[in-house]
Amino acid sequence: MNSQRNISQLDQLIFDNRFIHELPADRDTINNRRQVIGACYSHVLPTPVAKPQLVAYSREVAELLDLTTEVCESEDFIQVFAGNRLAVGMEPYATCYGGHQFGYWAGQLGDGRAINLGEVINKKGGRWALQLKGAGPTPYSRTADGLAVLRSSVREFLCSEAMHHLGVPTTRALSLMLTGEPVVRDMFYNGNPKAEPGAIVCRVAPSFTRFGNFQILTARRDIELLKKLADYTIRTDFPHLGKPSAEVYISWFAEVCRRTAEMIVHWQRVGFVHGVMNTDNMSILGLTIDYGPYGWLENYDPDWTPNTTDAGEKRYRFGNQPQIAFWNLGQLANAIYPLVEQAEPLQDALAIYADTFEQGWQTMMAGKLGLNTFDPATDEELSKELLNVLQLVETDMTIFYRQLAMISSQDLVSDDALILPLMTAYYVPEQLTSGYKIRLINWLRLYIKRIQQDAISDETRRERMNAVNPNYVLRNYLAQLAIDKAEQGDFAMVNELLELLRHPYDEQPGKEEFAAKRPDWARQRPGCSMLSCSS
Ligand code: AMP
Ligand code: MG
Numbered sequence: 442m443n444s445q446r447n448i449s450q451l452d453q454l455i456f457d458n459r460f461i462h463e464l465p466a467d468r469d470t471i472n473n474r475r476q477v478i479g480a481c482y483s484h485v486l487p488t489p490v491a492k493p494q495l496v497a498y499s500r501e502v503a504e505l506l507d508l509t510t511e512v513c514e515s516e517d518f519i520q521v522f523a524g525n526r527l528a529v530g531m532e533p534y535a536t537c538y539g540g541h542q543f544g545y546w547a548g549q550l551g552d553g554r555a556i557n558l559g560e561v562i563n564k565k566g567g568r569w570a571l572q573l574k575g576a577g578p579t580p581y582s583r584t585a586d587g588l589a590v591l592r593s594s595v596r597e598f599l600c601s602e603a604m605h606h607l608g609v610p611t612t613r614a615l616s617l618m619l620t621g622e623p624v625v626r627d628m629f630y631n632g633n634p635k636a637e638p639g640a641i642v643c644r645v646a647p648s649f650t651r652f653g654n655f656q657i658l659t660a661r662r663d664i665e666l667l668k669k670l671a672d673y674t675i676r677t678d679f680p681h682l683g684k685p686s687a688e689v690y691i692s693w694f695a696e697v698c699r700r701t702a703e704m705i706v707h708w709q710r711v712g713f714v715h716g717v718m719n720t721d722n723m724s725i726l727g728l729t730i731d732y733g734p735y736g737w738l739e740n741y742d743p744d745w746t747p748n749t750t751d752a753g754e755k756r757y758r759f760g761n762q763p764q765i766a767f768w769n770l771g772q773l774a775n776a777i778y779p780l781v782e783q784a785e786p787l788q789d790a791l792a793i794y795a796d797t798f799e800q801g802w803q804t805m806m807a808g809k810l811g812l813n814t815f816d817p818a819t820d821e822e823l824s825k826e827l828l829n830v831l832q833l834v835e836t837d838m839t840i841f842y843r844q845l846a847m848i849s850s851q852d853l854v855s856d857d858a859l860i861l862p863l864m865t866a867y868y869v870p871e872q873l874t875s876g877y878k879i880r881l882i883n884w885l886r887l888y889i890k891r892i893q894q895d896a897i898s899d900e901t902r903r904e905r906m907n908a909v910n911p912n913y914v915l916r917n918y919l920a921q922l923a924i925d926k927a928e929q930g931d932f933a934m935v936n937e938l939l940e941l942l943r944h945p946y947d948e949q950p951g952k953e954e955f956a957a958k959r960p961d962w963a964r965q966r967p968g969c970s971m972l973s974c975s976s
Contacts, residue, residue, distance in 0.1 A: 450508065450512045452528050454506065454561050455530070456529075456560060459568075459673075459677060460536075460560065460570070464669060464670060464673055466483065466534075467482065467580065470483075472580060477551070477581070480537060481654070482535060482537060483580045483581075484534050485533060485579045485580065486527075486533055487577055489525045490639070491620065492619075492621025494618060494619040495518070495616065496618060496640070496927060497932060497935050499613065499615060499616075501605075501943075502602075502613045505613070506563060506645070522615065523618040533556050534557050535553075536654060537654070538550055540653035540719050540720040540721025541656075541719060541720040541769070543756055549657055550653060550721045552581050553581045553583060554577075554585065555576075555649070556573045558571040558573065567647075569646070571645055572644045573642075574597065575588050575640060588624045589624070590637040590639060590640060591639070591927055591928060592637060594640035595617065595924050595935055596920050598935075599915055601613055602614055602939060604729055606945055607945050609704070609729060610700070610726070611729040612644050612645065614643065616642070617640060619638055623636035623639060624638070625637075628975050629749065646724075648678050649730070651725065655670060659775070660776075671693070672685040674693075678725070687781055690781050691786045694773070695790040697773065698790050698793045698794035701766050702794050702795075702797035702801055703797065704727045705798060708729070708762055709762065710909060712737050712759070712914065715757060716735045716747050716972070717731065717748060717974065720772050723766075734748040734972035734973060735972075736748075737839075737916055738839075739838070740838070742759070743759050743832070745758060745759050748973070749972065749973045767791070767794055767798075803817070805909070808908075809909055809910055810845070810891075811903070812892070813895045813897065820891070826887075830880055830884050833872075834868075834873060835867065837865075837958050837959075839956075840865055840866040840958060842910035843910055843912055845906065847862040848889070849899060852889050856882050859885055859886075863881070908946055911946055912948060912949075913944075913945045913952070913956055917970060918959050918969040919938060920938070
């Protein structure tokens with residue numbers, strides 16, 4: 442290893458830290474917790490850590506940053522992305538934002554444990570902001586410690602990369618480091634604090650700006666700064682919209698509505714439940730951001746939420762995500778109202794969310810079923826009945842759609858032969874009563890009629906379906922098994938899942954077990970079926 446050459450590679454990254462150079466800074470540079478007024482961010486340094494160690498890195502994200510394998514496996518990479526050394530051009534800062542948490546305005550939140558390192562311009566001219574999560578306190582840390590534990594960092598690292606490969610808009614993750622320092626967490630807030638290994642993820646995205654970055658400024662009646670941040674965002678992240686004006690603010694908001702709708706359609710397609718869709722966790726770019734107590738649907742249940750903190754109201758349950766995104770966009774509309782001063786065009790833009798979602802949902806369902814197009818006359822009912830059938834008994838969503846692709850469009854088979862391919866999707870065989878089977882078979886016969894109309898080969902339909910219905914998702918128990926091993930110092934499974942989830946739509950020989958149903962032991966195990974916000 443030529444460490445001299447490696448060091449120079451990280452030091453040769455080109456930084457253009459536009460966010461901090463074009464927007465006002467907090468004048469106070471002491472790292473104490475405070476309300477930060479009249480500024481979009483505060484300068485703050487990562488806290489050095491004792492004994493950092495690389496757990497995993499993403500080769501695709503490294504490529505985005507023009508980093509070679511050699512650099513990513515160097516000691517300098519560990520030092521820089523654990524926050525111990527600033528590479529040339531890095532200017533660390535934490536941003537100020539607010540947000541509605543669980544429906545209520547929570548005031549200033551901000552990057553309480555995220556420290557931005559700067560914005561890299563890669564060789565292709567792409568802009569990628571780098572952010573360490575868990576690198577120590579900032580002025581926005583409120584009563585918390587600014588740290589992150591290995592458990593939640595493995596989950597964030599793996600899931601952001603998995604989502605990307607599934608085709609879901611998301612922030613990315615470059616690296617996952619252990620800090621070598623313990624972090625105390627009371628995982629279920631029940632008086633059982635425990636020391637866990639500390640970790641740091643380096644997240645990467647074109648920008649980390651959230652709805653809450655705008656909301657906090659409006660809440661403080663700082664309209665001048667609100668305009669500055671909106672103009673900056675349009676110039677940097679939405680340059681195709683042109684020079685900011687009242688009309689451009691409206692088309693900008695309309696585009697945020699569209700992008701958010703598209704993101705939510707993807708979540709519903711793959712069975713992802715974010716778990717904490719507070720407005721501070723909504724990206725202005727329509728990226729999935731802040732992987733906390735998220736989860737993947739195993740049995741199809743629109744009422745499921747992985748987040749124990751939300752167990753009562755289930756505000757952020759799977760089936761409610763489209764409505765919540767709409768509500769969150771309504772809060773963003775309120776925040777930018779002072780720039781537009783007309784309610785109607787903002788309401789019209791909100792209607793774009795509903796339309797885009799509806800259209801996107803139909804196209805998505807047609808894709809999941811392998812249809813040429815979604816014909817509302819027949820397919821509305823067909824989809825609705827399918828979603829009803831899926832909820833009648835515990836049915837693994839991911840497996841069901843993959844197996845549905847195996848169904849033959851020849852109507853001649855017996856009922857038993859017809860449902861045979863689907864049997865692997867069920868969790869509780871006793872639930873498959875004759876009444877249930879009749880309903881399933883009726884639906885399948887309708888489906889077969891419908892696909893016969895399209896007159897495409899089974900082969901083509903299967904290919905289409907398998908391109909949108911994943912074979913592998915980051916099943917909750919798989920992430921937990923990888924965490925269990927990582928906590929024992931064995932990072933092989935984290936890396937194995939990272940590799941597996943690079944090709945989620947493929948059949949991967951030898952990896953069938955990762956596509957199988959959740960095993961019974963995982964049904965009630967913390968981390969597999971229930972998660973809290975503690976991370
Ligand atoms: P979240 O629910 O993770 O989106 O976090 C809400 C707010 O709490 C954000 O401002 C976070 O930065 C902050 N936060 C969460 N965990 C910590 C922590 N361990 N230390 C400091 N701030 C935190
Ligand atoms: Mg957050």
